[in-house]
Amino acid sequence: MIERATPIETQASPAFESLLRTVAEMDTPHGFKAELIRGKIIVSPFSKLRYSRRMRLLREQLQAHVPEGQFADTSPFLFRFPAAERGYGPDLYVADEAAFEEDGLHADAAALSLVGEFTSTSTRDADWNEKLDVYGSLVPVYLVIDMQDSEITCFWDPSPHGYRSRTTVSFGKPLQIPEPFDFSLDTTGF
Template structure:
């Protein structure tokens, strides 16, 4: 049997966040791309470059060793929704309450995230530094921006309705302190790709 795409019914007055999430879930995203809800639109962005795998793996392994009880550090391709902001993102690396994976849906609630990390590229840098910083800054305890072009990593923490209240930036090669609920220093030497 051949699979056929189904038309997506629109809702009068425009689609809701749930309508858009359902659309993202039903999309046949081309290989090498992920779909996210950014600025109220469905946006397809390419997955990270192969050369990003070693630094992503290094960060994931370090986070795994210091994650809060019941949380898992991963870079599995899952979407997390921020309903109050009308957004849904698929972070590059993240730490999340393991209980979220017992749900039957295809996206998780962002309230389960304890940390997200985004690795910048020329096509995503502005979204990582602006859009995601604002949205994550209201809810997620720790946000790491791994700026691959500047070879720096910034740790944002202490979220509030106005955004993060604390941040620190270091160049690759220098240790970076990550506050509670992690309380450890990231070895950033493995974040260089060359």
């Protein structure tokens, strides 16, 4: 069995639950997604067209190495982080299939084994700061694909104080993705 961070059951505040309901009921414009960032509903555009190939290359490589019962996808789903009162819709994720058998509109963040965020000028700060802090206490592997600096950073070994390890490479160099994936990511197509 793979060792994973275990979430602590917490009762989310009524305000957080209300914001999640509001996000679920929103009719966001085509091509936009809504997330709960810093306690606010943030609506941002889906990734630019030029990101598509990189997202597909990453998803295809990951899918070949996902743990049994999990899958890699880019579908826009909101994952709940009740302890942090956040709800994120990652650009790419690997999650336990069982999390999508539940009723409701928001998946449990404890189902995530990897998250990938592709930075843009509008999301870069949240991807490098806010999300790094929240993912760093629960998600085993976090990839920041920095489209502005042409680099990819892998964070792993989450703890209550954030990730304990990280590696950064420029696009075109191989990047080792740690357990539970344990493979070398080819970034030449990035």
